[in-house]
Amino acid sequence: MAVTPHTVDELTRAAEPRSxxxxxxxxxxxxRPLGAIGGVIILVxxxxxxxxxxxxxxxxxxxxxxAMLSAPGPGHWLGTDAFGRDVLSRMxxxxxxxxxxxxxxxxxxxxxxxxxxxASAYFGGRADLLVQRVMDVFxxxxxxxxxxxxVSILGTGVGNVILxxxxxxxxxxxxxxxxxxxxxxEMPYVDAARAAGYxxxxxxxxxxxxxxxxxxxxxxxxxxxxxxxLEASLSFLGLGVTEPTxxxxxxxxxxxxxxxxxxxxxxxxxxxxxxxxxFGFNLFGDxxxxxLDPRLRTQ
Amino acid sequence: xxxxxxxxxxxxxxxxxxxxxxxxxxxxxxxxxxxxARYMGEGGQFQSQDLMQIExxxxxxxxxxxxxxxGWMWGILHLDFGLSMWTGAPITExxxxxxxxxxxLALMASTVAVLLxxxxxxxxxxxxxxxxxxxxxxxxxxxxxxxSFWLGILMILSMLIFFKWxxxxxxxxxxxxxxxxxxxxxxPALAVGYxxxxxxxxxxxxxxxxxxxxxxxxxARAKGLWLKLILTRHALKNAILPVxxxxxxxxxxxxxxxxxxxxxxNLNGLGMLxxxxxxxxxxxxIQALVMxxxxxxxxxxxxxxxxxxxxxxxxxxx
Numbered sequence: 001m002a003v004t005p006h007t008v009d010e011l012t013r014a015a016e017p018r019s020x021x022x023x024x025x026x027x028x029x030x031x032r033p034l035g036a037i038g039g040v041i042i043l044v045x046x047x048x049x050x051x052x053x054x055x056x057x058x059x060x061x062x063x064x065x066x067a068m069l070s071a072p073g074p075g076h077w078l079g080t081d082a083f084g085r086d087v088l089s090r091m092x093x094x095x096x097x098x099x100x101x102x103x104x105x106x107x108x109x110x111x112x113x114x115x116x117x118x119a120s121a122y123f124g125g126r127a128d129l130l131v132q133r134v135m136d137v138f139x140x141x142x143x144x145x146x147x148x149x150x151v152s153i154l155g156t157g158v159g160n161v162i163l164x165x166x167x168x169x170x171x172x173x174x175x176x177x178x179x180x181x182x183x184x185x186e187m188p189y190v191d192a193a194r195a196a197g198y199x200x201x202x203x204x205x206x207x208x209x210x211x212x213x214x215x216x217x218x219x220x221x222x223x224x225x226x227x228x229x230l231e232a233s234l235s236f237l238g239l240g241v242t243e244p245t246x247x248x249x250x251x252x253x254x255x256x257x258x259x260x261x262x263x264x265x266x267x268x269x270x271x272x273x274x275x276x277x278x279f280g281f282n283l284f285g286d287x288x289x290x291x292l293d294p295r296l297r298t299q
Numbered sequence: 300x301x302x303x304x305x306x307x308x309x310x311x312x313x314x315x316x317x318x319x320x321x322x323x324x325x326x327x328x329x330x331x332x333x334x335x336a337r338y339m340g341e342g343g344q345f346q347s348q349d350l351m352q353i354e355x356x357x358x359x360x361x362x363x364x365x366x367x368x369x370g371w372m373w374g375i376l377h378l379d380f381g382l383s384m385w386t387g388a389p390i391t392e393x394x395x396x397x398x399x400x401x402x403x404l405a406l407m408a409s410t411v412a413v414l415l416x417x418x419x420x421x422x423x424x425x426x427x428x429x430x431x432x433x434x435x436x437x438x439x440x441x442x443x444x445x446x447s448f449w450l451g452i453l454m455i456l457s458m459l460i461f462f463k464w465x466x467x468x469x470x471x472x473x474x475x476x477x478x479x480x481x482x483x484x485x486x487p488a489l490a491v492g493y494x495x496x497x498x499x500x501x502x503x504x505x506x507x508x509x510x511x512x513x514x515x516x517x518x519a520r521a522k523g524l525w526l527k528l529i530l531t532r533h534a535l536k537n538a539i540l541p542v543x544x545x546x547x548x549x550x551x552x553x554x555x556x557x558x559x560x561x562x563x564x565n566l567n568g569l570g571m572l573x574x575x576x577x578x579x580x581x582x583x584x585i586q587a588l589v590m591x592x593x594x595x596x597x598x599x600x601x602x603x604x605x606x607x608x609x610x611x612x613x614x615x616x617x
Binding site: 034136141142148152153229232233237257268271286 | 313314315317318321322325326328329433436437440441443444445446448449452453455456459460552555556558559562563573574577589592593596597
């Protein structure tokens with residue numbers, strides 16, 4: 001592993017030096033149609049989130065008490081909620097919240113988990129053992145319980161939810177990264193860096209971390225979907241993103257359940273959005289894992 | 300073997316201690332305590348501080364942290380979890396009421412998951428890279444993607460719309476009226492079980508694919524053995540272990556981690572108790588619940604390891 005891949009494109013290119021990134025994407029799509037479908041779903045979601053202001057027919061926060069709980073129709077394509085807010089617009093803006101929380105939590109979780117995992121493998125011995133034991137403690141908690149505990153300390157809101165979701169991810173990431181970092185530690189270039197008198201921090205961050213990017217990236221993508229789901233669960237419990245922010249889980253809370261019989265659109269559509277988004281990330285993550293990590297391939 | 304069991308058993312202790320320290324400190328970092336939660340709830344923002352101090356003293360919250368912690372630990376060693384700070388009832392009593400429900404739900408959901416995962420996984424492996432395989436994969440990934448609380452809402456909604464029928468909303472213990480009981484619990488069990496089957500299905504598929512490439516399967520095929528026999532007697536036996544492992548680990552989390560699903564189906568289980576406990580800052584209750592779930596996880600983990608070592612003679616215990 002002389003190359004230090006940073007992105008998907010670079011990784012695919014590293015495997016196939018002559019083809020450009022368009023060819024690489026085409027190859028990925030041809031060989032892994034399910035992954036390509038996932039990629040398209042993600043792409044659509046990103047575009048929707050980026051152009052929400054332009055796409056949404058109405059202000060997602062604007063209440064219209066004259067049109068409370070109105071059924072899907074020409075005025076409101078997907079109907080309105082108990083405050084007369086347009087469901088479609090709230091769903092479109094909700095994609096921003098979902099992406100923000102998903103990306104934020106994955107980025108923070110993968111960064112901390114990656115550094116802890118590499119450092120643990122690098123130092124070895126007692127430090128490694130101690131880190132492992134601490135990770136074991138975190139593993140004994142169900143993810144949602146840990147996230148709930150963190151939220152009850154920090155309080156609700158987008159930023160805190162991101163942190164609450166990142167915390168359970170750190171040990172998971174650290175464990176996977178540590179396993180790959182153990183073999184990286186034995187590489188001659190790490191010895192060389194040590195012989196050259198580089199400090200621990202530089203060796204960990206500049207020499208080892210870039211070489212465990214593949215498993216880290218796989219973990220991060222796989223976790224993105226789960227993070228979106230967790231955010232929805234927390235918001236559904238009223239312990240995540242708070243009103244009036246447009247978030248899918250939040251849209252399913254309260255009135256959506258109460259009036260489910262008379263106004264089913266409130267309960268059906270946001271859940272569909274959550275499922276589709278997580279579905280896309282999972283499909284893509286799965287195929288990415290197959291493509292990047294030959295050891296995990298089942299063919 | 301005895302040495303291995305003992306070693307694995309002893310390794311649980313430091314982890315449980317770590318869990319205890321972590322949850323104990325986490326709770327005390329949270330602003331507010333049970334006394335505040337109670338009086339704020341009654342609109343008494345102007346309750347006298349003296350009164351609140353007296354309440355705190357009664358609950359032992361005025362003592363230094365180390366004293367509270369050692370007191371709690373000492374109680375646990377005697378299997379005494381203390382009294383709920385909110386209701387004043389013994390924790391064991393509070394938990395007992397909900398435990399039966401959560402355990403039953405977890406068992407039912409796991410059964411659903413296993414019944415889905417094993418046949419689907421085998422099917423996908425046998426028909427690898429055909430549309431059957433793709434369909435199974437899409438089905439299982441979709442299961443992972445759909446929030447089980449949303450699936451629950453949809454289930455209730457469709458029963459209401461199509462059959463004009465609602466599952467019972469009040470819990471009846473199995474031994475009182477099994478029919479009522481199942482009519483209520485089967486839906487959350489299906490919603491959760493479908494979700495948890497996904498992990499098992501994928502595991503089953505990949506281990507089955509691996510096993511099917513082994514020499515002894517080829518030998519069995521070469522000597523003209525009936526395919527069904529090869530699958531059940533040779534392949535399944537070897538492929539099923541990791542699947543059962545991963546599913547039993549999930550089981551421990553099903554016990555306490557169904558916070559959201561319980562909310563949707565109005566089930567008064569351990570998850571609901573946990574959320575209530577957090578809102579009320581009921582330290583003793585949350586601590587006991589977390590210890591319960593964590594030890595369930597650690598012990599399931601332990602038994603799986605032991606069973607593994609026992610079932611697979613290739614694994615050496617060190």
